[in-house]
Amino acid sequence: MRILHTSDWHIGRSFHGHATLDALRGVLDALTAQVRERDVDVVIVAGDVFDSATPAAGAYTLLTDALRGIADAGATVVVTSGNHDSAARLGFQSGLLRDGVHVLTDPSAIGSPVTVHDEHGAVHVYGIPFLEPVLMRGEWPGVRSQADVLARAMDIVRADAATRGGRTVAVAHCFAAGVEPTPHLERDIQQGGLDIVPLSTFAGVDYAALGHIHGRQQLAPHMRYAGAPLHYSFDEGHKPRGSWLVELGADGLGEVEWMPLPVPRVLTTLTATLDELLTDERFAAHCDDWVRAVYTDALPQREPMRRLLARFPYCAEVRHTPPAGRAHPPRTYAERVASARNDSELVDAFLAHVRDGEGASDREAELVRELLDDRVRAEASA
Known part of the structure; x- marks a missing residue:
């Protein structure tokens, strides 16, 4: 069975004030083409489908079109909610979608997997929606953290899987131990700091499809983050965009392949004096990039953004970083x-x-x- 693992679409997020819906639509169209070309059986979207709990109408339209397109390409779709999503609003969407598209946002249904069959038997996909510990204490007394609620959820998954047999996939949205987050991008799941989930939490499944981190990461052969399909920050501009193509054989996890996605516009950070940025030919190749300009003049310059836009129409950020000050301690x-x-x-x-x-x-x-x-x-x- 072939499973395509993606996550963190963040539909509706802007990039330095610029809308990203059209760019994301093009990337998701490319993902849909990969589903068709590679005969993918299941597509998993591991949370943060929307960027906001109150997405605009255009975000719903894009999601509906993307999920229906993937289903029409022949795959079963399993979507879970992340910390950015409103589980209620995302869950309401599930009733409006065609057969073969499953939007899992109900904590009480964690033990009810989406089951797909191939020549080797059943594969059970358990979708764990993002779980707020404070909201789950009535159901699961004593839970205080993401580690606690995911441990409870995975106990439910393992208990149910033991009665069903077959191969199992768990889908979750969290910070797992060992991840390298993008600075200032992935917002803390728990206010006041990171809430780390031990890797041992996901023991006992053939594959754990994780979301929340915007760059691809492999924590173990069977435990991975796919990252976001679009760049949403200059700090992640060096990270490739794509998804994992996971093969499950008769005995569990087989080959895992990275499936790159197109980058609609390259992100580039250029550093020099303002005059060099405006005139030097070595920067001419970046005129069509998203540009973060870091100018190094000793003093702030007049209207740097307006002047830079004349050369770089997609200049999105300007920073002034003057040379280091004098070596002796500063005087008051x-x-x-x-x-x-x-x-x-x-x-x-x-x-x-x-x-x-x-x-x-x-x-x-x-x-x-x-x-x-x-x-x-x-x-x-x-």
Whole structure:
């Protein structure tokens, strides 16, 4: 049996203020083509289908089209909810979809798998929706963390699988031990810090299809993250986009292959002075990329974004990162003022304070002296 493992579609998320629906639609069309070309039997979407608990109408349309397209390509679809999703809204969608598309958001149904058959028998896919520990305490007294609720959920999975026989797949959305999250991108599942789930939690299944981390990762041969199908941050621009094609043979896990997806627009970080970014030919090849421009001038420059957009129409972020300051410890403003011997040095002290150590340039110092001399002459003639 061939299973395509994807996750974290985040339908509706913007990229630095730019809509991503059209780009994501194209990527999911490519995924659907892979399902058809590789005769995939099951497609798993491991949570964070939407980016918001209240998605816009266009997000629902894209999801419906994508799931129906995958089903029309011949695969059974299993979708679970993540921490970004509203389980109620995502679950409501399930009643409107065609046969062969299963949206699993009900914690009480964890022990009721989606069962698919091949020449070797049954494969049971257990979808574990994202479980809020505080909401599950009435059902499962004593749970306090993601580790607790997923341990309970997997106990249910293993107990049910023992009675059914056959091969088993678990789908969950969590931080598993050993993952490397993308900084500032995957939002904490538990407020106040990461809530780590031990790898041993997923023992006893042939494959664990995990979601929540936006880059592909293999924690064990049978335990993987597929990552998001689209780049949503410059910090993850170096991470490939795709999904895992998992083969289950008669005895369980077989080959696992990475299936790359197209990147609609490359993400690039360019670092140089602003003048170099605007004129240097070595940056000409990036005019059609999403660009994060890091300009290294000593002082902030005038309207950098407007000027950069003239060369890079898809410049999405500008950062000013001046060269490292002087080696000696920085002085306070009061210390700078106290050491000034005249008005020119007082102005220089102020400029150094507001410019992180960079005092007046030669031209600025000349202008300051001229202004101060004019003031002295005006006072003398008064």
